[in-house]
Amino acid sequence: xxxxxxxxxxxxxxxxxxxxxxxxxxxxxxxxxxxxxxxxxxxxxxxxxxxxxxxxxxxxxxxxxxxxxxxxxxxxxxxxxxxxxxxxxxxxxxxxxxxxxxxxxxxxxxxxxxxxxxxxxxxxxxxxxxxxxxxxxxxxxxxxxxxxxxxxxxxxxxxxxxxxxxxxxxxxxxxxxxxxxxxxxxxxxxxxxxxxxxxxxxxxxxxxxxxxxxxxxxx
Amino acid sequence: xxxxxxxxxxxxxxxxxxxxxxxxxxxxxxxxxxxxxxxxxxxxxxxxxxxxxxxxxxxxxxxxxxxxxxxxxxxxxxxxxxxxxxxxxxxxxxxxxxxxxxxxxxxxxxxxxxxxxxxxxxxxxxxxxxxxxxxxxxxxxxxxxxxxxxxxxxxxxxxxxxxxxxxxxxxxxxxxxxxxxxxxxxxxxxxxxxxxxxxxxxxxxxxxxxxxxxxxxxx
DNA sequence: TACTTCTTGTGAACCATTTCACATGACTCC
DNA sequence: GGAGTCATGTGAAATGGTTCACAAGAAGTA
Ligand SMILES: NC(=O)c1ccc[n+]([C@@H]2O[C@H](COP(=O)([O-])OP(=O)(O)OC[C@H]3O[C@@H](n4cnc5c(N)ncnc54)[C@H](O)[C@@H]3O)[C@@H](O)[C@H]2O)c1
Ligand SMILES: NC(=O)c1ccc[n+]([C@@H]2O[C@H](COP(=O)([O-])OP(=O)(O)OC[C@H]3O[C@@H](n4cnc5c(N)ncnc54)[C@H](O)[C@@H]3O)[C@@H](O)[C@H]2O)c1
Numbered sequence: 001x002x003x004x005x006x007x008x009x010x011x012x013x014x015x016x017x018x019x020x021x022x023x024x025x026x027x028x029x030x031x032x033x034x035x036x037x038x039x040x041x042x043x044x045x046x047x048x049x050x051x052x053x054x055x056x057x058x059x060x061x062x063x064x065x066x067x068x069x070x071x072x073x074x075x076x077x078x079x080x081x082x083x084x085x086x087x088x089x090x091x092x093x094x095x096x097x098x099x100x101x102x103x104x105x106x107x108x109x110x111x112x113x114x115x116x117x118x119x120x121x122x123x124x125x126x127x128x129x130x131x132x133x134x135x136x137x138x139x140x141x142x143x144x145x146x147x148x149x150x151x152x153x154x155x156x157x158x159x160x161x162x163x164x165x166x167x168x169x170x171x172x173x174x175x176x177x178x179x180x181x182x183x184x185x186x187x188x189x190x191x192x193x194x195x196x197x198x199x200x201x202x203x204x205x206x207x208x209x210x211x212x213x214x215x216x217x218x219x
Numbered sequence: 220x221x222x223x224x225x226x227x228x229x230x231x232x233x234x235x236x237x238x239x240x241x242x243x244x245x246x247x248x249x250x251x252x253x254x255x256x257x258x259x260x261x262x263x264x265x266x267x268x269x270x271x272x273x274x275x276x277x278x279x280x281x282x283x284x285x286x287x288x289x290x291x292x293x294x295x296x297x298x299x300x301x302x303x304x305x306x307x308x309x310x311x312x313x314x315x316x317x318x319x320x321x322x323x324x325x326x327x328x329x330x331x332x333x334x335x336x337x338x339x340x341x342x343x344x345x346x347x348x349x350x351x352x353x354x355x356x357x358x359x360x361x362x363x364x365x366x367x368x369x370x371x372x373x374x375x376x377x378x379x380x381x382x383x384x385x386x387x388x389x390x391x392x393x394x395x396x397x398x399x400x401x402x403x404x405x406x407x408x409x410x411x412x413x414x415x416x417x418x419x420x421x422x423x424x425x426x427x428x429x430x431x432x433x434x435x436x437x438x
Numbered sequence: 439t440a441c442t443t444c445t446t447g448t449g450a451a452c453c454a455t456t457t458c459a460c461a462t463g464a465c466t467c468c
Numbered sequence: 469g470g471a472g473t474c475a476t477g478t479g480a481a482a483t484g485g486t487t488c489a490c491a492a493g494a495a496g497t498a
Contacts (some may be wrong), residue, residue, distance in 0.1 A: 012487065015426050017418045023401055037445065044403060050487050051446090058446055065446040067492040077279035083420045083429030097323045102417075107401065113421050152424060159302050174289045176424040178417075182242055182326065184263060192427045194420045196322075198397075200238045202332050203301045205371060205395040208411045210302030230455070256475060269474085276477055284476045285464040357455055 003068075017077050021044050021052070037068035037212055070089045070195035077119040084112040091150045093165055094157035095125050095135055102154060103130050107204040117148050138165070145172040161181045166193075227360035233274045237297050239264050240271070244294040303331040310336035310369045310393075312342050312384055314354055315377035317399055321373060322349050357384070363392040371395040378402045385412075401422050 024044050028036055031111060038049040038056075056062055056067055056069075062077050063069045066151075079085040080176055092099055092107075092115050102108070103115055121138040128135050136144055145153075153174050159181040166185045176192045181184055187193045243263050245416040247255055249403045254327055257268040257275075264271075275281055275293075278300050282288045298304040311318055311334050317404055321327070338351055340357040347354050353365050364372075369436075372393050388396060395411045398404055406412045 003371060010430075011425070013485075015423055016419055019416070019422045022422075024403075038340075039445080046403070048487065050448095050489095051485095053445090053447060054486075061255065061447060063446050064495090066444045066447065066495060070424075081426070083425040088421075088425060098317075098319035099319045104316045105417075107418060108421065111418055111422070112425070113418075122251075145279060151428070152421070153407055169263060176428050178420055178424060183350075184239075184243075184265070192424050194424055196415075196417060197238070198324075198415060199242075199330055200235055201397055201415055202371070203238045203241075203303060203330065204231070204234055205411050205413055206302040206331070207237075207300070207306060208396050209370070211229075232455075256474080267457065269459095270455095272475090272477060273456075280477060282476050283464065284462070285466095285474045287475065 002062050010058055014058060015082070016050070016054050017045070017047070018082055021055075022078045022082065022084075023073065025071055025078065028071045032073050034109060035064075035068040036071050036074075038063070040068075040160045050067075070190060081153060086112055088113050088152050089114045089150050089164060090154060091119060091145055091148070092154045093130065093138065093141075093153065093169070095120045095130060099154075099156035100130065102156065103133070107166045113152070115154070117144060117150060119144075120214075142172040145169070145174060150174060152178070155179045155181065157181065227277065229277055233277065234301070235272050236266070236270070237301055238276075240299045241286050241294065241301065241303075244290055244297065247290045248294060252290050254287045255284075255290050255293075259287070261338070304344070305331060307332045308367060308372050309371045310338060310367070310374060311371060311373045311390070312338040312357065312360075312366055313374065314341075314349060314373060316338045318373075318375035319339045319349065321375065322352070325342070335357075336363060336369060338363075360384075360387050361391040364388070364393060369393060371397070374398045374400065376400065 021041060023087075024041060025036070032114060034142065036054040041047075042052045043051040053063075054088070055207050056074075059077070059081050062074050076085070090113050092102060095118050099118075099120075101142060103118065108115065116133065117134050118135045119138045119141055120126060120135050125135050125136045150172075151174060153169050153176070155165060155169070162181040163185055166177060166187060168178070170187060172193055175190060177185075177187065177194070179193060179195050182197060182199060185193060233358055242413075243260060244255070244399060257271040260266075261271045264332070272282075275288075281293050296306070298414060306394040309332050314322070314337050318337075322337065327334065335352065337352050337354045338357045338360055339345060339354050344417065345353050345356045350364075369391075370393060371386050372395070374381060374384060374396060380399040381402050382428070385396060385398070385406060388408060390411055391436050394409060396406065396413070398412060400416050401416060401418060402411060404414075
């Protein structure tokens with residue numbers, strides 16, 4: 001039975017926690033840990049051991065009773081579940097403040113997300129070189145996205161133009177989009193869209209401070 | 220009764236949705252809407268009308284039966300609930316790729332988050348000017364944070380040093396931290412810590428693609 | 439082999455969040 | 469002012485997510 005074929009619908013929180021486990025397992029591997037228990041993993045993530053075991057149990061049984069999980073083995077399993085055991089071909093649109101920062105971010109490539117195309121509509125940016133990638137004209141989006149076999153797009157353009165660009169991106173056949181603009185974008189039902197909203201986290205902090213909310217587990 | 224005094228513990232999802240409502244209300248205001256129904260608000264956020272009404276009901280009753288909510292009035296209420304009806308004095312630590320992008324981001328100030336101090340440990344950056352703010356030496360963190368009456372910190376330093384810096388930030392009396400490094404930071408129980416983790420959203424997209432998850436409501 | 443210790447995997451119980459459904463109130467129009 | 473329409477606010481029901489609790493497997497010891 002393949003680990004990635006999930007029977008039940010898996011919750012968003014479970015997937016997010018898998019990301020956390022993955023990061024911690026990478027660390028444990030560097031620290032030369034051979035095995036790790038759900039208890040130890042939970043402690044590091046400020047979760048309960050039962051939560052860790054339940055999350056993993058949706059995808060199979062990877063541990064050994066009495067021993068725990070083999071660190072490297074579990075890491076590979078999670079890689080396969082999350083689909084980061086392959087090379088994703090990613091285009092980034094909008095090489096501005098945040099876009100430039102993202103291009104320089106090496107962690108993405110380490111997890112299989114390879115930004116191999118950049119697009120902008122600013123003549124001063126088109127043709128310029130960022131980390132070895134030449135910025136393309138947004139006008140050539142459809143053609144170049146198809147040619148380069150891009151399957152994911154990071155959108156870092158002003159909110160005002162995001163919807164137009166997303167429409168073009170969808171036309172070009174891309175089905176996964178990570179959007180940084182603070183807008184609700186419309187996409188067809190077969191396209192996966194996630195939003196990165198930094199104001200939201202600041203607002204959460206603000207709410208917590210004003211309401212003297214006892215801080216609980218950080219997100 | 221003050222709207223910000225919440226009787227029950229309010230869920231994280233409710234607060235995040237308030238952020239969404241706030242953004243949409245700002246938009247509706249610009250579009251000269253006088254009132255808005257839970258139905259319309261829900262449609263724009265891809266939620267149910269009941270969800271919208273329930274979220275708001277935790278804080279009071281702001282609507283008019285048969286009419287809906289007054290756009291401006293509700294916006295002000297949410298501002299007060301989220302605590303963004305005031306000026307937050309924010310310091311940003313680590314003026315690198317992502318740090319520079321965040322300093323340039325005007326949206327934060329518009330929501331009351333004023334970045335008024337920058338810190339770095341790189342001699343080439345210390346003393347330089349970013350958007351009118353001179354970068355301070357991280358060595359002076361405690362002194363300057365206290366002097367400037369900072370109450371929130373955005374942390375954009377390498378993961379390897381984040382814990383040390385966070386310890387200093389806490390020593391300086393700051394109780395709200397937004398961390399961009401992919402690490403689990405330890406803070407005392409009275410400090411609010413949130414993490415911004417961009418890899419997580421890419422990994423979610425990857426998972427969704429690989430598992431042919433029917434895309435649902437975007438985050 | 440028998441005994442102890444450790445820790446998984448998982449139904450069942452518990453708790454939280456979302457959705458339903460409807461009584462209630464506000465406004466409009468004849 | 470009575471009838472009709474619309475949309476809120478909220479208990480109650482339904483759904484979904486987390487934690488409990490324990491049977492059972494694995495390894496070590498003697
Ligand atoms: N800067 C931040 O820290 C930050 C934080 C959170 C969210 N965001 C969001 O990210 C987006 C980008 O922000 P930024 O600060 O990088 O802005 P920016 O203006 O620096 O960058 C936007 C880039 O998009 C390009 N662009 C504009 N129209 C285009 C088009 N039609 N086709 C292709 N490219 C186009 C511009 O030339 C520019 O290079 C915005 O939606 C912003 O709200 C930014
Ligand atoms: N670049 C991105 O797009 C991106 C995306 C997600 C997360 N992050 C995270 O954000 C953090 C910063 O990333 P970046 O790409 O901006 O890196 P960067 O190296 O460009 O910036 C880091 C900055 O921190 C400063 N710094 C280092 N040690 C310091 C210290 N002890 N005290 C004060 N300042 C110090 C450096 O001088 C530099 O200016 C990292 O943890 C990274 O993982 C970055």
